[in-house]
Amino acid sequence: MKGGPHAVSGDDDAPPRQPLRIRGLGVAWVVPLLLLGLIVVVDINTTEKFRIISWIVLVPGTAAAICGVWTTAGFAVLSLLAYILVDAAWPSHYQAGLPDFVLIALGGVLATLACAVRLRTERLMLHMRDAVDTTRRTVLRQLPPAWAGLENAAVYLSADTDARVGGDFYDIQPGPYGPRVFVGDVQGKGLGAVATAVALLGTFREAAYHERDLAAVAALLETRMLRHRRYTAGLGRKEGDRFATAVLVGFPVRESGFVEIVNFGHEPPIAVAPGGVRLLPPGDDLPLGMGEFADGPPRAHRVALGAGETLLLVTDGVTEARDGTGMFYPLAKEVTRAVAADPRTAEPARLVAVVRGGTLRHTGGHLADDTTVFAVRRVMGWTPAQIPVRGRLPS
Missing domain, CATH: 3.60.40.10 (PPM-type phosphatase domain)
Structure with missing residues (x-):
């Protein structure tokens, strides 16, 4: 019957919960980084008939689900730079071009906004949970x-x-x-x-x-x-x-x-x-x-x-x-x-x-x-x- 208040951080890049932690350190950023590397490697090592560099829009979206706002924004910028470099490495008639560039840029902005909304919702839920815990300790006080x-x-x-x-x-x-x-x-x-x-x-x-x-x-x-x-x-x-x-x-x-x-x-x-x-x-x-x-x-x-x-x-x-x-x-x-x-x-x-x-x-x-x-x-x-x-x- 023990229960205490939940700590709430005011740092946007330190979300209330970190799903992936090793020895107390948050490592959620590893997941979108590995996804970014995988997409780049696969796109470079396949033929022009299998261009998947535009899939890099998934990277900031993944970060938005498990990382903080600044981390998500960083992956949005990193994904855009990776797209420019990888796409420029192909001949001009095989490049994905401007439409996919706009898609990835817009996806990064939306992912960052979605991350901010997620963190705000989580903090609101933590405040509500604190109120519930206080009520619980009143009705079911620890003896x-x-x-x-x-x-x-x-x-x-x-x-x-x-x-x-x-x-x-x-x-x-x-x-x-x-x-x-x-x-x-x-x-x-x-x-x-x-x-x-x-x-x-x-x-x-x-x-x-x-x-x-x-x-x-x-x-x-x-x-x-x-x-x-x-x-x-x-x-x-x-x-x-x-x-x-x-x-x-x-x-x-x-x-x-x-x-x-x-x-x-x-x-x-x-x-x-x-x-x-x-x-x-x-x-x-x-x-x-x-x-x-x-x-x-x-x-x-x-x-x-x-x-x-x-x-x-x-x-x-x-x-x-x-x-x-x-x-x-x-x-x-x-x-x-x-x-x-x-x-x-x-x-x-x-x-x-x-x-x-x-x-x-x-x-x-x-x-x-x-x-x-x-x-x-x-x-x-x-x-x-x-x-x-x-x-x-x-x-």
Whole structure:
């Protein structure tokens, strides 16, 4: 989940990316140079019936695709000079003449302009990617491997490689009542889904710290979802009745034998231990945003969680991943098999890697939905005294 800003150079002859590099040095210019030499050699060593010197117009065009502006302009001039010298070496009645000269000159100018447009577009895309990365770090902020007494690991895979961020979210919030975990998936795509995820995470980070009861945190999340929907509707955005499935997990400070879980219509967590895998009971609460149809406020359930057991939480990008025949990815079966082969798979980092690799193999690398894999377990030997006190907790 690491991602940083992309460097953008202000030098026109140093494009944002260099497709061909050797030991860090750009060598893209070698390709048009070899093409130039090949055309000249072939034209000189063939008969007058096979004049290809006018093909030299391809040289600045090739440079425009992979080099900088000044390099492309240099190849445009070099191609024109090579054309003049090679064409003059033939008898006058075999020369390509003025029409091809104009063609090569015009081709060089157009190639240089096309290169400038390409570089400007690339720089614009890099700026946009920086904005997307900033959004991603807000929704999916990088967590320390051991945070607030919880060892954790996560991976996020976007179904849209250009977007790089969707409606999936996760976070851990430390607090005086124990760390709380929040993992979910906002219905829909686009910036609207991202904005909803940001709103929910903001409420979670405050409520999970201040509220003693996990059910109270859940109620505030439901309220925030409804407020956000009314807000977007008031702005005239046609996003419909957006909702979010999510799992809210609380790790009580002084009771390590169980966790509290509120499941808002999400995939139930899986408890993974070196000795085996077990599915936790599915939640009975409706997704966030549908509380008006529920028979009461959200309820927190106590679930036993043994020492060394890891909670595996995934979004439907994993459970609904299909192969070429339409079969769903057998998550529990694959995790059980991996743990049986290597008990160390129960460790969060290894578990996340196994699920990520299995999902990609199952789908052939073609994800139909954004995919989040999150694994968390208590740090062995960690004591409640290490909980930061109220007012001194880092954000």
